[in-house]
Amino acid sequence: MDLFRYRWVTLLDYAFSTVGLVTCLICLMTWLWYRKPPNYPPGPRGFPILGVLPYLSQYPERDFAKWKKIYGPLISLPMGWQKWIVIHDYDLIIETLVKYSEQFHGRPHLLFYDIARGKSGGIVFNIGGPKWKRQRQFGSAAMKSFSKQKIETRIIEELRYFSQEIQNQKGKPFNIQQFLTTSAANILCSVVFGRRFDYDDEKFREIVKNLGDQFKLASHWMTMVLTFVPTLCYAPFPPFSTHVESSRKQLSAINEYIRQIIEEHRSSFDQNDIRDVVDQYLLKELEEIEPNIPKDDVGLFLDFFIAGTETTASSMRWALLCVAIKQDVQRKCQEEIDKVLGRDGVPSMAHRSNLPYICATLQEILRFKAVTPLALPRRVTQDVEIRGYHIPKDTKVFINLWQLHYDEAIWKDPWEFKPERHLDDDGCFRHSKHVMPFSVGARACLGEQMARMEMFLTLVVIMQKFLVRLNPADPDPPTFDSGTNGTIYIPKAFDLVMDTR
Numbered sequence: 001m002d003l004f005r006y007r008w009v010t011l012l013d014y015a016f017s018t019v020g021l022v023t024c025l026i027c028l029m030t031w032l033w034y035r036k037p038p039n040y041p042p043g044p045r046g047f048p049i050l051g052v053l054p055y056l057s058q059y060p061e062r063d064f065a066k067w068k069k070i071y072g073p074l075i076s077l078p079m080g081w082q083k084w085i086v087i088h089d090y091d092l093i094i095e096t097l098v099k100y101s102e103q104f105h106g107r108p109h110l111l112f113y114d115i116a117r118g119k120s121g122g123i124v125f126n127i128g129g130p131k132w133k134r135q136r137q138f139g140s141a142a143m144k145s146f147s148k149q150k151i152e153t154r155i156i157e158e159l160r161y162f163s164q165e166i167q168n169q170k171g172k173p174f175n176i177q178q179f180l181t182t183s184a185a186n187i188l189c190s191v192v193f194g195r196r197f198d199y200d201d202e203k204f205r206e207i208v209k210n211l212g213d214q215f216k217l218a219s220h221w222m223t224m225v226l227t228f229v230p231t232l233c234y235a236p237f238p239p240f241s242t243h244v245e246s247s248r249k250q251l252s253a254i255n256e257y258i259r260q261i262i263e264e265h266r267s268s269f270d271q272n273d274i275r276d277v278v279d280q281y282l283l284k285e286l287e288e289i290e291p292n293i294p295k296d297d298v299g300l301f302l303d304f305f306i307a308g309t310e311t312t313a314s315s316m317r318w319a320l321l322c323v324a325i326k327q328d329v330q331r332k333c334q335e336e337i338d339k340v341l342g343r344d345g346v347p348s349m350a351h352r353s354n355l356p357y358i359c360a361t362l363q364e365i366l367r368f369k370a371v372t373p374l375a376l377p378r379r380v381t382q383d384v385e386i387r388g389y390h391i392p393k394d395t396k397v398f399i400n401l402w403q404l405h406y407d408e409a410i411w412k413d414p415w416e417f418k419p420e421r422h423l424d425d426d427g428c429f430r431h432s433k434h435v436m437p438f439s440v441g442a443r444a445c446l447g448e449q450m451a452r453m454e455m456f457l458t459l460v461v462i463m464q465k466f467l468v469r470l471n472p473a474d475p476d477p478p479t480f481d482s483g484t485n486g487t488i489y490i491p492k493a494f495d496l497v498m499d500t501r
Ligand code: HEM
Pocket: 123, 124, 125, 136, 139, 303, 304, 307, 308, 309, 311, 312, 315, 371, 372, 375, 376, 377, 378, 437, 438, 439, 440, 442, 443, 444, 445, 446, 447, 448, 450, 451
């Protein structure tokens, strides 16, 4: 009997001490969680471990903008275990990204960034520092070595094939996504690799599809879970392991494709005849200016592909959705083009000054439907003081471009699609520094000039040749809000009817 009682007492002792220990641990974790570093920017505290994640909707940039109204333009957020800050307002964006560009030029370690980064680090996902600076300088010089004129010629050439593909649809409803992505990928290929590919080239189609799938994967809810609770990536069972593995497989297929193109260039390389960006790279490699990049690493070229294809193609899809929904805007674009170019004139960048309404429409599309509402995340590379707040090294940073584009202090009726807001009283186009889809500072988009040229010429060609309508038979027609938010904000799939004018 005594032995029985003794066992019970011991068991109860164990139970009480375990509960006590767990309670202490939870208290300690909660205390650690709620303790902010001294002088840290204000912001919502969220829940222990999960931080503010349970509060976030599918539009985190809109949630952040609501918190900005409570806490001010510089807010701190716990996202899972990670500490983030969010920067709002034009002045603060310039102060941090331009004035303190050295401190704000890093990129964080995030799941898909780590997968895409490769051995050399590349440009887009590079964590920052001297390796990034060297590759960015090379990328920037290589792009500049192509005159605007040359890039323009390649874009116009590609748009001929593109228009033909659209004409081949003969006014039947179709999804334009694949054509826009192929066109954007081809424009990049002709500048970077010196060649384009046919729209029905099997291998190229597969690569373009892989690229699109990468963005779909990055927009998947699982990516959000793995990004903010990265330990789950090491779980050796689905869906965690399969999610990461699919991304790796797709990227390695694209890498292999690029590697082959570089090898072909290497075998026909002539330093007196530099044909494209790859040749520029081989020249540098020969001169041993870039000795730290392993010869088999194609990260830099993969970056151009990832950064330059889906962004431009999705921006154009938003553009077409906007003019399909706003037929009055489409009509004004067409009237202007008819006056300046007629139905058969070949458009060029020189026509820009005579096409103010087209320029205003494009700027409105980039404001209203920026595919990069939170730019790309940055990382603080050294401790820094901003407006009296202390931001420790390695803090992760969101730049809320969406809030700038919808700021009621800057824009009247920001929720309306109104190209006219970018015209002055004489009907001349007014460039706005507050429309910033390419971001600013040391890490601003390297392809801005090319993307702007591509979007301008593509919109002019489409408006000149086609009438764009939503599919009248679509039971669930797309709206301005039919988008999915992930690495970039892309429109959901929709069909268009495009009749020849
Ligand atoms: C409409 C189309 C595009 C948009 C909206 C866009 C936007 C952006 C944004 C927001 C960033 C991040 C900037 C930051 O960290 O602050 C970026 C980076 C970058 N973009 Fe673009 N981009 C577009 C097209 C292109 C094209 C066509 C290319 C290639 C030719 C390109 C190449 C790059 C590169 C290489 C970076 C990385 C820069 C770095 O980290 O140093 N982008 N882009």
